Amino acid sequence: MERYWNKTVETMNREQIQALQLEKLRVAVQNVYAHVPYYRKKMQEKGMVPDDIKTLDNLSDLPITTKQDLRNTYPFSMFAVPMENIVRIHASSGTTGKQTVVGYTRRDLDVWAECVARCFVMGDADTSSRVQVAYGYGLFTGGLGVHYGAEKLGATVIPASSGNTQRQITMMIDFGVTHLCCTPSYALNIAEVMREMGHTKDDLKLVAGSFGAEPWSTGMRAEIESQLGLRAHDIYGLSEIMGPAVSHECRYQNGLHIWEDCFIAEITDPDTGEPVKEGAMGDLVITTINKEGIPLIRYKTRDICALNYETCECGRTHVRMSKPAGRTDDMLIIRGVNVFPSQIESVLLSIGEVQPHYQILVDRVNNLDTLTIEIELNDEMFSDNVKGIEEFEKNVSRQINSVLGVNAKIRLVEPKSITRSEGKAKRVIDRRNM
Amino acid sequence: MFKQITVFIENKPGRLAEVTGCLADENVNLHALSIADTTDFGILRMIVSDPDKAGRVLKENNFMAQTTDVVAVAVGHNPGSLHTVLRELEVLNISIEYMYAFTSRHKAYDAIVILRLANQDMVVDKLKGSGIPVLGQELLDSLNEA
Numbered sequence: 001m002e003r004y005w006n007k008t009v010e011t012m013n014r015e016q017i018q019a020l021q022l023e024k025l026r027v028a029v030q031n032v033y034a035h036v037p038y039y040r041k042k043m044q045e046k047g048m049v050p051d052d053i054k055t056l057d058n059l060s061d062l063p064i065t066t067k068q069d070l071r072n073t074y075p076f077s078m079f080a081v082p083m084e085n086i087v088r089i090h091a092s093s094g095t096t097g098k099q100t101v102v103g104y105t106r107r108d109l110d111v112w113a114e115c116v117a118r119c120f121v122m123g124d125a126d127t128s129s130r131v132q133v134a135y136g137y138g139l140f141t142g143g144l145g146v147h148y149g150a151e152k153l154g155a156t157v158i159p160a161s162s163g164n165t166q167r168q169i170t171m172m173i174d175f176g177v178t179h180l181c182c183t184p185s186y187a188l189n190i191a192e193v194m195r196e197m198g199h200t201k202d203d204l205k206l207v208a209g210s211f212g213a214e215p216w217s218t219g220m221r222a223e224i225e226s227q228l229g230l231r232a233h234d235i236y237g238l239s240e241i242m243g244p245a246v247s248h249e250c251r252y253q254n255g256l257h258i259w260e261d262c263f264i265a266e267i268t269d270p271d272t273g274e275p276v277k278e279g280a281m282g283d284l285v286i287t288t289i290n291k292e293g294i295p296l297i298r299y300k301t302r303d304i305c306a307l308n309y310e311t312c313e314c315g316r317t318h319v320r321m322s323k324p325a326g327r328t329d330d331m332l333i334i335r336g337v338n339v340f341p342s343q344i345e346s347v348l349l350s351i352g353e354v355q356p357h358y359q360i361l362v363d364r365v366n367n368l369d370t371l372t373i374e375i376e377l378n379d380e381m382f383s384d385n386v387k388g389i390e391e392f393e394k395n396v397s398r399q400i401n402s403v404l405g406v407n408a409k410i411r412l413v414e415p416k417s418i419t420r421s422e423g424k425a426k427r428v429i430d431r432r433n434m
Numbered sequence: 435m436f437k438q439i440t441v442f443i444e445n446k447p448g449r450l451a452e453v454t455g456c457l458a459d460e461n462v463n464l465h466a467l468s469i470a471d472t473t474d475f476g477i478l479r480m481i482v483s484d485p486d487k488a489g490r491v492l493k494e495n496n497f498m499a500q501t502t503d504v505v506a507v508a509v510g511h512n513p514g515s516l517h518t519v520l521r522e523l524e525v526l527n528i529s530i531e532y533m534y535a536f537t538s539r540h541k542a543y544d545a546i547v548i549l550r551l552a553n554q555d556m557v558v559d560k561l562k563g564s565g566i567p568v569l570g571q572e573l574l575d576s577l578n579e580a
Binding site for chain 1: 438440442443444470472474475477479496497498500502531532550
């Protein structure tokens with residue numbers, strides 16, 4: 001029997017969802033027009049007034065919001081409420097420029113916790129669950145966002161934050177932790193350290209986990225599931241929109257349900273910006289329709305995915321986004337070919353011997369892009385002669401080329417020589433712009 | 435069959451010294467070594483006084499190390515003795531993947547050649563049948579005593 005946190009909302013039919021979305025969208029647009037001068041100006045430039053929103057199709061007439069808009073309004077000019085109503089601030093890491101700041105009202109935090117609680121129930125948690133939150137706590141939305149949702153659900157929360165991996169494992173064993181939340185790369189690190197400590201997954205009571213904040217392949221999922229003995233769900237979010245729990249996978253692991261009573265999702269063509277036909281891949285664009293602090297209209301997430309409106313086997317009607325391959329910021333262009341690091345990961349992990357310890361190096365030699373993939377050697381791919389190792393390298397290179405159409409030099413490196421992640425893994429070192 | 439320790443080493447300054455350091459700390463003696471090198475990595479092959487211990491210690495220190503079965507043959511420390519063995523391999527149509535040789539102070543085993551053969555498991559009996567002395571534990575014991 002499928003359990004829900006909020007069955008009425010999670011299983012409402014498409015007509016109900018659309019009626020609700022139109023009503024909330026109209027309110028949201030009126031709100032930003034009245035309270036965010038930056039939006040009023042953008043709409044006026046397009047010759048639009050809030051009353052132009054008559055159907056959901058009018059959404060695509062509204063201007064797009066980008067990360068640059070948030071930088072232009074740094075720190076608080078995008079907020080739609082007075083600062084005395086803001087009860088918390090989060091900020092992005094700012095690795096690709098000035099950090100972006102978001103603010104939450106008390107009601108925003110309640111809505112966020114509601115979204116997280118729905119995700120946890122979808123991920124098989126209930127009040128008897130023991131949830132270890134190994135996302136970093138702080139300005140990053142991962143730790144605190146998941147924390148309050150798990151508390152709202154009534155689970156027992158262990159606010160471990162990231163790092164101190166041996167202690168994480170000791171707590172998981174001693175406290176009988178059933179649910180783990182962290183980045184997928186940190187989950188693998190935990191599994192590895194657990195084995196080094198002489199434990200096996202049988203010492204754990206893990207049932208499921210919600211892993212996100214970085215793109216990961218289905219091969220990676222299989223590794224995490226087999227090494228930790230749990231079902232691994234993808235959890236998606238971004239601070240600009242809310243944080244983790246914008247969407248989450250159910251047990252069928254066939255797309256992430258986006259909470260459509262809070263967010264309207266669209267897919268636009270990366271080249272033209274026009275809406276794509278239903279089911280096609282493109283840029284995920286999200287409008288928040290249940291947010292007070294920093295409501296965003298048509299925010300370009302820079303994630304590439306497709307939407308599936310069919311009702312899921314789990315009974316939830318909310319649209320599913322395909323597992324995102326990665327942010328467009330992370331996309332590599334190697335001699336004109338677009339490649340996501342997660343696609344490289346997929347190919348690597350489809351080769352049985354390869355474990356997910358790898359690093360992608362991009363360089364420019366004589367004005368040509370070069371791609372080198374370092375993979376940690378293990379017993380299965382080891383050979384006592386040079387030919388054996390070189391043949392393995394060539395075989396990997398051939399598969400990368402046949403699937404992704406790029407030439408990659410494969411270099412096997414010694415065990416444990418690639419840095420283990422405690423948060424967002426640094427998979428790519430691009431030295432072209434250094 | 436004879437046990438060789440095989441180690442994958444990235445081409446980085448000091449890396450080989452870390453291998454020899456690990457072995458020195460555990461009092462493992464080296465009888466012979468050979469390195470196959472490429473631009474990016476080398477494969478270090480060693481005959482050591484205690485292969486099991488050496489393999490364990492290197493793994494504990496995060497080296498990619500394995501024990502590999504090789505064929506050890508005593509050839510005699512005089513002109514033409516290696517040639518005799520290699521001619522016999524040719525006659526038997528046995529290919530060599532790699533080989534290296536060393537000398538020792540032990541009278542019976544003053545020159546030893548280590549061979550890694552193609553399809554080794556299948557051809558080693560042919561080799562024994564031809565009268566070439568394929569050595570095992572007795573060789574290591576002698577080397578360790580000498």
